[in-house]
Amino acid sequence: MKNKILEAKKIVKYFHDPMTIKVLNDIEFSINQGEFISIIGRSGCGKSTLLYILSTMDTDYEGELIIDGVSMSGKKEGDLAKVRNEKIGFVFQFHYLLNEFNVLKNVMLPGLKLGKFSAKEVEHRAYEKLRMLGIENEALKLPNQLSGGQKQRVAIARSLINDPLIIMGDEPTGNLDKKNSEIVFDIFQQLAIEFNQSLLIVTHDNEFAAKTNRIIEMEDGKIIRM
Amino acid sequence: MSLSLTVSIAKSLLMARFKQTMVAAVGVTFSITMFIGLLSFMSGLNDLLDGLILNRTPHIRLYNEVQPSKIQPIDRFKEFSHSHNFVNSVKPKSSKVEIYNYGAIYQALKKDTRVLGISPKIACQVFYNVGASDLSGNINGIDVEAENKLFSFSEYVVAGNLIDLKNTSNSIILGKGVAEKMLANIGDVIQVTTSKGELVQLKVVGFFQSGLKDLDNVQSYASIETTQKLLGVSKSYITDIQIKLNDMTLAPAIAKEYREIFEVQALDIQTANSQFETGSFVRTLISYTVGITLLIVAGFGIYNILNMMIYDKMDSIAILKATGFSGKDVNRIFITIALSIGFIGGFFGLVFGFTMSALIDQIPFNTEALPTIKTYPINYNPNFYIIGGIFSLITTYFAGYFPSRKASKIDPVIIIRGK
Numbered sequence: 027m028k029n030k031i032l033e034a035k036k037i038v039k040y041f042h043d044p045m046t047i048k049v050l051n052d053i054e055f056s057i058n059q060g061e062f063i064s065i066i067g068r069s070g071c072g073k074s075t076l077l078y079i080l081s082t083m084d085t086d087y088e089g090e091l092i093i094d095g096v097s098m099s100g101k102k103e104g105d106l107a108k109v110r111n112e113k114i115g116f117v118f119q120f121h122y123l124l125n126e127f128n129v130l131k132n133v134m135l136p137g138l139k140l141g142k143f144s145a146k147e148v149e150h151r152a153y154e155k156l157r158m159l160g161i162e163n164e165a166l167k168l169p170n171q172l173s174g175g176q177k178q179r180v181a182i183a184r185s186l187i188n189d190p191l192i193i194m195g196d197e198p199t200g201n202l203d204k205k206n207s208e209i210v211f212d213i214f215q216q217l218a219i220e221f222n223q224s225l226l227i228v229t230h231d232n233e234f235a236a237k238t239n240r241i242i243e244m245e246d247g248k249i250i251r252m
Numbered sequence: 253m254s255l256s257l258t259v260s261i262a263k264s265l266l267m268a269r270f271k272q273t274m275v276a277a278v279g280v281t282f283s284i285t286m287f288i289g290l291l292s293f294m295s296g297l298n299d300l301l302d303g304l305i306l307n308r309t310p311h312i313r314l315y316n317e318v319q320p321s322k323i324q325p326i327d328r329f330k331e332f333s334h335s336h337n338f339v340n341s342v343k344p345k346s347s348k349v350e351i352y353n354y355g356a357i358y359q360a361l362k363k364d365t366r367v368l369g370i371s372p373k374i375a376c377q378v379f380y381n382v383g384a385s386d387l388s389g390n391i392n393g394i395d396v397e398a399e400n401k402l403f404s405f406s407e408y409v410v411a412g413n414l415i416d417l418k419n420t421s422n423s424i425i426l427g428k429g430v431a432e433k434m435l436a437n438i439g440d441v442i443q444v445t446t447s448k449g450e451l452v453q454l455k456v457v458g459f460f461q462s463g464l465k466d467l468d469n470v471q472s473y474a475s476i477e478t479t480q481k482l483l484g485v486s487k488s489y490i491t492d493i494q495i496k497l498n499d500m501t502l503a504p505a506i507a508k509e510y511r512e513i514f515e516v517q518a519l520d521i522q523t524a525n526s527q528f529e530t531g532s533f534v535r536t537l538i539s540y541t542v543g544i545t546l547l548i549v550a551g552f553g554i555y556n557i558l559n560m561m562i563y564d565k566m567d568s569i570a571i572l573k574a575t576g577f578s579g580k581d582v583n584r585i586f587i588t589i590a591l592s593i594g595f596i597g598g599f600f601g602l603v604f605g606f607t608m609s610a611l612i613d614q615i616p617f618n619t620e621a622l623p624t625i626k627t628y629p630i631n632y633n634p635n636f637y638i639i640g641g642i643f644s645l646i647t648t649y650f651a652g653y654f655p656s657r658k659a660s661k662i663d664p665v666i667i668i669r670g671k
């Protein structure tokens with residue numbers, strides 16, 4: 027049997043403003059080590075909301091989230107930050123790099139925070155990741171000197187710096203043209219196949235989804251297919 | 253999170269808003285500069301004013317006062333011990349203000365290790381004869397060398413030579429005010445009338461100016477021997493023993509001790525000059541209040557800048573949190589920013605404050621009343637710098653406290669959703 031790295035148990039989420047609505051309804055599924063999963067569904071069905079919960083950033087929900095065999099219920103903010111730092115890589119639609127730092131430092135920051143390796147080693151590892159994504163030449167540029175596709179690759183490099191258990195992406199290709207989308211997809215595919223990296227990617231791109239191992243389809247806060 | 257990482261992130265955020273940071277730091281610099289400048293000057297002024305009085309005042313003065321006998325004859329009767337006594341038949345003896353046993357007391361004081369120096373004195377009432385009128389005044393008979401050693405007397409002798417007072421018999425150093433009224437010049441011979449009605453001629457060898465007009469208008473100095481002759485008393489006649497201690501704060505306790513041992517009146521400097529301490533205290537209080545007010549204003553500046561910076565850096569904070577930085581880490585980053593502003597601003601404030609004090613110290617300040625002062629007084633007390641430094645850090649810490657807390661509470665989900 028494959029190793030379960032993430033498990034969602036009866037996750038329910040309400041929003042109370044302007045009125046109480048149930049956005050997620052009894053979400054229950056699990057992810058195994060090395061799986062490349064996509065989440066699809068109509069706009070507003072609760073994909074992003076689910077991803078924020080799974081990434082431990084949103085703690086206001088009912089049900090239980092288990093990451094790497096450990097329940098996230100009742101964990102303090104600082105401990106959750108640690109889990110995010112160590113076990114989860116996040117890639118957003120709008121790349122979200124820190125404009126105050128160059129590309130290299132952006133990739134290094136979560137590694138420096140983790141403190142498992144010395145600054146020198148973290149830098150070495152960051153270069154490795156950048157090389158793998160074909161952007162090592164941009165290492166010393168500032169984020170705003172890069173193209174959209176390049177930025178997204180830097181964000182992926184950053185998500186990889188601590189060798190996370192899983193990479194989560196909220197429409198990471200949503201803002202990219204077809205060519206760049208394909209590049210990003212190929213990178214994910216390569217990570218999944220070559221490095222046995224688990225990935226959970228929200229997408230609107232059905233073509234993209236079709237190429238992943240497993241598709242989770244949502245509708246009105248429920249999983250209708252997985 | 254390691255300190256170097258905190259500092260490196262704080263530095264990058266600071267650099268991204270360099271101009272505003274500068275403005276905030278300059279605010280701190282300005283207030284610390286003013287704080288140091290003001291305090292150094294005020295305190296210098298305090299020292300000067302205190303010195304005017306305190307340097308010239310003995311820490312303990314031993315003297316005899318004309319006092320009625322404490323025990324009246326009727327008190328000796330037990331029968332009346334519970335009755336009110338209004339029969340005070342024994343009046344003070346003739347005005348004998350001499351300290352008995354001067355020689356013995358002097359020897360005892362010499363042996364006391366707490367005593368820095370002793371200067372005997374004779375107070376003597378006279379009238380200065382100016383033409384047809386007499387000015388009342390007094391002559392202090394002093395031991396010239398002891399007086400100079402303890403009270404820097406020569407600093408106040410503005411004309412003539414102090415040592416002539418010792419070397420020339422029947423000489424006098426006139427108060428500046430007295431000399432002006434008498435139209436006396438150095439070398440002139442003036443005439444005074446003693447309290448016993450005798451006319452004595454004295455040679456003027458100098459003028460002195462204490463800075464206190466009331467004093468300079470009545471006071472003159474002569475040697476002990478001259479004064480004794482003036483009064484027609486024996487060589488052992490002394491009315492005051494002025495004592496300086498190694499530690500001024502012990503004065504009240506030691507005065508009490510002497511009062512009991514030597515059976516004389518003993519007045520300590522704290523009791524004699526309590527009003528000056530009040531004045532100094534108020535001036536110091538004002539300087540601190542102004543300085544700290546300035547710092548608080550600067551603190552609000554920092555508060556504003558940090559709030560702006562946090563508003564500006566919402567996205568960055570959200571990203572830091574999403575990638576595993578905790579609220580505490582973010583809090584630390586912003587506190588570091590605030591403290592750096594305080595540290596850098598405060599450091600330059602201390603430097604400029606010192607420069608400002610040094611400049612004030614150069615400004616000429618000549619006044620009739622203060623012959624020994626040539627420039628504005630400054631006190632370079634290192635404590636001001638320590639307090640200024642600490643306060644700049646404390647203020648900036650508090651200015652950064654709430655913005656940092658706000659930053660640490662930012663919910664990354666809200667920010668990321670908002671894009």
Ligand SMILES: Nc1ncnc2c1ncn2[C@@H]1O[C@H](COP(=O)(O)OP(=O)(O)OP(=O)(O)O)[C@@H](O)[C@H]1O
Nearest residue numbers: 041042043044049068069070071072073074075076
């Ligand atoms: N802060 C909020 N307060 C109230 N309702 C919210 C809030 N955030 C999201 N919602 C609602 O929750 C539902 C799910 O939103 P969510 O962002 O998860 O959708 P999504 O599936 O990611 O959509 P899209 O594909 O457009 O990104 C939506 O109906 C949205 O209006």
Ligand SMILES: [Mg+2]
Nearest residue numbers: 073074075196
């Ligand atoms: Mg969404």
